[in-house]
Amino acid sequence: MILHIKNMVCNRCKMVVKAELEKLGFNPISVELGEVSLSENISADDKINIAQKLSHFGFELLEDKKTQIAEQIKTTIINLVHYTREPLKINLSSYLSKHLNLEYSTLSSIFSEMENQTIEKYFIAQKIEKAKEMLTYGELTLSEIAFQLNYSSVAHLSSQFKKVTGLTPSAYKGETVDKRKTLDEI
Known part of the structure; x- marks a missing residue:
């Protein structure tokens, strides 16, 4: 049986979901972002229990x-x-x-x-969030960040960055307030 779970966005999410399912007596075959495979079918009551347990961590079972x-x-x-x-x-x-x-x-x-x-706006928002992370670490140049994020040029990255954040990448890097978002907030 496959369960679809909302808000799983990182490896820690996968670890938490797996641990909670094991605490409830299930042995997941695999736990991937947004999806868990169980070897057995589960009852409606089991689904309710799983949903309640996971909701404490900000996850949600998806039925639709x-x-x-x-x-x-x-x-x-x-x-x-x-x-x-x-x-x-x-x-x-x-x-x-x-x-x-x-x-x-x-x-x-x-x-x-x-x-x-749109999917495109979501994709751009994710790329800009990744750019913000890379800028915060300060380990890469803007050219290297643009290349890693598959932008055609630094100018293209800078233009999208300013459109999304209201700041240029340089201005963002100089800010002292962290304006990053968690992946499930994007």
């Missing part, structure tokens, strides 16, 4: 198919932007269609309906 697809899109984008080192060699729409086995028009329509924003 559209909500599941929107979460899968978000998870795929988060993985792509924050955890994949390889540059994207195809456009985002082809990548998502291939990865999720659905036409992009379907994915785009569902995502916009469920999240009240």
Whole structure:
């Protein structure tokens, strides 16, 4: 049985979900961002117990198919932007269609309906959040950050950065207040 879980955005989330399921007596086969595979089917009462336990940590069981697809899109984008080192060699729409086995028009329509924003805006927001993280660490130049985030130029990154944050990357780096968001807040 597969459970779809909202707000799983990092490896610590996976560890927490796995630990909580084990405390409830389940042995997950695999725990991935947004999805848990269990070897056995679970009852409605078990689902309620799991939902209540996970809600204490900010997670939510997803029952609706559209909500599941929107979460899968978000998870795929988060993985792509924050955890994949390889540059994207195809456009985002082809990548998502291939990865999720659905036409992009379907994915785009569902995502916009469920999240009240386009996939592209969400993707840009994730990339800018990653840029903010990299700027905060100060280990890379803006050129290196632009390259790692698959921007065509530093100017393109700077333009999107300012559009999203209201600051240039240099101004952001000089700010003393941390304006970063957690991945599930984006």
